[in-house]
Amino acid sequence: MGYRAMPLQCCCGEEPEQVLEIGFTSDGNLIIHYWCSACQRVMFTSLSPAECHDYCPRQDGYSEMASEDDLLFLQALGISTS
Numbered sequence: 001m002g003y004r005a006m007p008l009q010c011c012c013g014e015e016p017e018q019v020l021e022i023g024f025t026s027d028g029n030l031i032i033h034y035w036c037s038a039c040q041r042v043m044f045t046s047l048s049p050a051e052c053h054d055y056c057p058r059q060d061g062y063s064e065m066a067s068e069d070d071l072l073f074l075q076a077l078g079i080s081t082s
């Protein structure tokens with residue numbers, strides 16, 4: 001099973017340094033709660049199930065190596081990549 005890292009960008013254009021929390025709403029939307037050091041604010045991104053599906057890799061045979069950005073993203077989520 002492959003995966004594709006979701007690009008996460010604040011409305012100011014900066015990539016958040018820290019993902020604080022990930023959750024789901026009662027109607028199935030994905031919520032990502034992060035800190036933007038440029039804005040000095042806690043920000044939220046909300047994605048519907050359809051939007052999440054759009055980020056999914058198209059094939060199970062996805063075999064590209066994760067880029068450094070992908071690895072940093074996973075580490076920001078607290079997922080070990082070693």
Ligand SMILES: [Zn+2]
Pocket residue numbers: 010011012013014036037038039040
């Ligand atoms: Zn920002």
